[in-house]
Amino acid sequence: MTPEMKGFLLLAVLKMVVVFTVVMVGVALLTLMERKVSAWMQNRRGPNRVGFAGLLQPAADGVKNIVKEETYPAEANSFLFILAPALAFIPAMCLSAVIPWAAPVDISLDRTLPLLGHVRYDGRMAMAVADLPIGFLFVLAVSSLGVYGIALAGWSSNSKYSLLGGLRSSAQMISYEVAMGMSLIPLLILVGNASFGDVIKAQQDGLWFILPLTLSFFVFLVAGFAETNRLPFDLPEAESELIAGYHTEYSAMKFSLFFIAEYANMVTVSAMLATLFFGGWDIPGTSWDQNGSTLAAVATGAAMFLKTFFFLFFFMWIRWTLPRFRYDQLMALGWKFLIPLALVYLMIIAVAVWILEAVVGIADPKIKALILFGMNAVMCYVVFFILDRGTLVSGSYRRQVPANVGS
Amino acid sequence: MAIGVKVMKRPEGETSYVRAALRGMRLTFKHMFQPKVTMQYPEERTTADARGPYAIAPRWRGTHRMMADEQGRSKCVACGLCPQICPANCIKLVPGEDEHGNRYPLIYEIDEFRCVFCGYCQEVCPEEAIHVGVHFENAEYGRDRFVYDLERLTSQTHPVSTLWDPADPKGE
Numbered sequence: 001m002t003p004e005m006k007g008f009l010l011l012a013v014l015k016m017v018v019v020f021t022v023v024m025v026g027v028a029l030l031t032l033m034e035r036k037v038s039a040w041m042q043n044r045r046g047p048n049r050v051g052f053a054g055l056l057q058p059a060a061d062g063v064k065n066i067v068k069e070e071t072y073p074a075e076a077n078s079f080l081f082i083l084a085p086a087l088a089f090i091p092a093m094c095l096s097a098v099i100p101w102a103a104p105v106d107i108s109l110d111r112t113l114p115l116l117g118h119v120r121y122d123g124r125m126a127m128a129v130a131d132l133p134i135g136f137l138f139v140l141a142v143s144s145l146g147v148y149g150i151a152l153a154g155w156s157s158n159s160k161y162s163l164l165g166g167l168r169s170s171a172q173m174i175s176y177e178v179a180m181g182m183s184l185i186p187l188l189i190l191v192g193n194a195s196f197g198d199v200i201k202a203q204q205d206g207l208w209f210i211l212p213l214t215l216s217f218f219v220f221l222v223a224g225f226a227e228t229n230r231l232p233f234d235l236p237e238a239e240s241e242l243i244a245g246y247h248t249e250y251s252a253m254k255f256s257l258f259f260i261a262e263y264a265n266m267v268t269v270s271a272m273l274a275t276l277f278f279g280g281w282d283i284p285g286t287s288w289d290q291n292g293s294t295l296a297a298v299a300t301g302a303a304m305f306l307k308t309f310f311f312l313f314f315f316m317w318i319r320w321t322l323p324r325f326r327y328d329q330l331m332a333l334g335w336k337f338l339i340p341l342a343l344v345y346l347m348i349i350a351v352a353v354w355i356l357e358a359v360v361g362i363a364d365p366k367i368k369a370l371i372l373f374g375m376n377a378v379m380c381y382v383v384f385f386i387l388d389r390g391t392l393v394s395g396s397y398r399r400q401v402p403a404n405v406g407s
Numbered sequence: 408m409a410i411g412v413k414v415m416k417r418p419e420g421e422t423s424y425v426r427a428a429l430r431g432m433r434l435t436f437k438h439m440f441q442p443k444v445t446m447q448y449p450e451e452r453t454t455a456d457a458r459g460p461y462a463i464a465p466r467w468r469g470t471h472r473m474m475a476d477e478q479g480r481s482k483c484v485a486c487g488l489c490p491q492i493c494p495a496n497c498i499k500l501v502p503g504e505d506e507h508g509n510r511y512p513l514i515y516e517i518d519e520f521r522c523v524f525c526g527y528c529q530e531v532c533p534e535e536a537i538h539v540g541v542h543f544e545n546a547e548y549g550r551d552r553f554v555y556d557l558e559r560l561t562s563q564t565h566p567v568s569t570l571w572d573p574a575d576p577k578g579e
Contacts, residue, residue, distance in 0.1 A: 040439040045447075321431045384425050 007109055007121030015129045016097075023096045027263040028058035030312060037316040068252035073158055076249065080156035085250065085257035088149025091142045092264035097129040098138050099271040100196045102281050102301035105294060126197065127281075127297060135195035139272060140181055143227060146265065147173040150229075150236060150246050153258070157249035165245025168327065169236035172226055175334040176233075180223035182342035183216045186349040187276060190372075200280040206369035208284070210277040214376050215345045215383060217277045219338050224269040226334065228262060231319040235330055270311035271304070278307050341383070348379070465569045468524040469542040471517050472567055473560035474535060481561050482536035485510045489528035489537055497521035498528065515557040519545065526570050538567035 001009075032047065032054060039046030047054035072078060109121040132138050147170050154166015187209060188194060191202040203209055210217050226233040237245035247258045274280060281300035290296070325333065352375060356362050362371070446453070446461050453461040473481045485502035497520075503513035529538045542565035547553060 037439075039445075040443075041435045043438055043441055043444050045443045045445040317432055317435065318428075321435045322428055385423065 003110075003118040003120035006116055007119040010113075010116065010119055011107070011109075011121055011125060012129065015127075019096055019101070019129050020093070023093065023264060023267060024260070026267060027260050028062065030263045030266070031061065031259070032057050033312070034316050034319075037313065038320050041317075041320045062256070065253050065256045070254065071249070071251045073249045076158045077156040080152050081249075082254070084149050084153035084156060085254045085261075086149070087152060088146055088261040089257045089264075091145040091149075092261040092268070094142050095139055095268040096264065096271075098132050098135065098196065099268065099275060100126060100128040100131070100200065100280060101271075101304055102127040102297045103290060104197075105297045127301070128196070131195075131197065133195050135193075135197075135199065136184060136272065136276065137194050139268065140177070140184070143265065143268070144173065144177050146261065149258075149261065153250070154236075154246040157246075159249050161242045161244075161248045162246050165236045165238070165242050165248070168238075168242075169229060169246060172229075172233065172235055172330060172334075175331060176223040176226035176338070179219055179334060179338035179342050180227060182339065182346060183219035183223065184276070185342075185346050186213050186216045189346075189350055189353050190369075196275055196280065199276055200282055202365065203279045204282050204290075206365035207373060208277065208279045208282075212369045212372035212376055213277065213349070214380050215341065216349075217273075218383075219342045219345070220276070221273065222333075222338060224273065225315070225318065226330075228265040228269055228315075230262075230266065230315055232322040232325050233330060234324060235327055238324065240324075266312060266315050267308065270308045270315065273311045274304060274307035280304060280307075345379070348375075463541055463543070465541065465566075466571065467541045467543075468526045468539040468568050468570070469565075470519055470540055470545055470563070471522075471528070471555065471560055472538050472540045472542075472563040472565060473515070473557065474538060474567075475561050479561075481512070481515070481557060482534045483512050483515060483557075484534055484536075485512045485515075486533060488531045488533065492527045492531045494525060494527065495521045495523045512557060515560065517555050517560065519553045519555060520550070526568060529568065529570060539570075540565045540567050542566075 035057075036046040036054070047057045050056040050060045072081065104124045104126045106123070107121055107125045109119060112118045150169040150173075151166040154162045154164070154169070157163070187199065190206075190209070190212070191199050193199075199209075206212070225231075229236050235245075236242075237247075242248070247255055250258065281304040283300060283303045349372070352372060353368075356368050356371060362368050444460060451461070453463055473483065476482055485500060487500060487502065490496075490498040490500045497518040499514060499516040499518075500512055501514040502510055504510050524539060526539045532538075537560075540563060542563075545553075
């Protein structure tokens, strides 16, 4: 192996270890945060017995889940039953590989290490495990693999509740994937490339995409909630209807894997929201974070962390605020509202960008973004204040109310 | 509608889901900064005469207590009314008689596992001897420790239940 290749591999492995550790520890702390936030929102205190302010609670939970008995339902398909948690867990973990967590750093490494020999790395290193040129397309592709784990878990458990949960989850995730993918096409039109680096660059040149593409953000946010099976879209679990849905029959660490997968997906979607619509690691109004220094990487990493953390909190905030949708409302929202909205919005943005670039000929991305922002404000008003009335979540009671009410 | 179910007219034309959700989020966010109501149990404990959110009702029916007279003997005269009325059949009473002809319980045991804490024993007792207590900390290391004998019942010190509200004895 050449020293360059060794250097690349060494850094890649280091990044892998760091990201994997941070995500796993983060997921553990998120379970605590979820319980704390839920407690505070209900005027309770939350777990505060294990360690200082309950900080060791995740460790206690982890130990408990590892030493607990693993149960296997009778007549379950044991191969798929064991495989399913892994199938849910692996894609969730893969996703965190492509997110750029901080600004790229200039690295010049040229030394001889024990065991490895001579390693060399020169140039700019992206702060993502894999800086893929296909960027968020990879996320869309791999995140949809997670549905296999859930559907198989539901099927292989040989339990009616689990099967219903699995079916619901596959229907839900497939429906919302369409809206999710479509909501990102306007972004693709503005950026011209799918890689995260270019998306962030475009936002630094123009405006954060939350301003010119608010409706895309809205559709992506709602679809993201549905993709991670979080409330108000946790129909696959739906405690009041399905006990625990697809993981009813799971115990101990296999159950934990589903839990970790859910929270890891939350982290990914939050990081995606931050990257695609809130400038990623961009600190607004600064451009010194592109010079490749370590200080810039730390500062931008902190910015990225704050943005991701906000969305993680937002996920919990929504969870403890909104009640669960009914199943027909869920499907109606996905197919009858989000997909048409994303399609119409895509057409409007495409036409607007064409007019701005080809007909009027505005080259400055900032002015372009401002004009789109103005347009967008009008569209948001129309969608949220006029179209929203009684249509966003339409009840099936409309069909059921008979003509002779009250007679 | 044969059975006359009342169908509500919902204000679907006026409601906006997004704005209603935002209002709900504002409410839950406000709750995060309100004072917490959880009692930190082993450190904070409630007492029978406590006031406020952690108070136990004076009508609480918990584990039993046998009242004693001035000489420290139990007030029970072994009349047999409480095992008679007990719906769970958890009271075991063997009566005895001393040389003056006074009846007293030779064996008086209450199986707290079978007890349904109805409070009939206290209500029926003519001597105001057996009471249900305002008390809930009953943990033990073994199941056999839950059959309370006479000595244990007499040595309890927790306050006893009033069974009904003194201000409104007939529940009006």
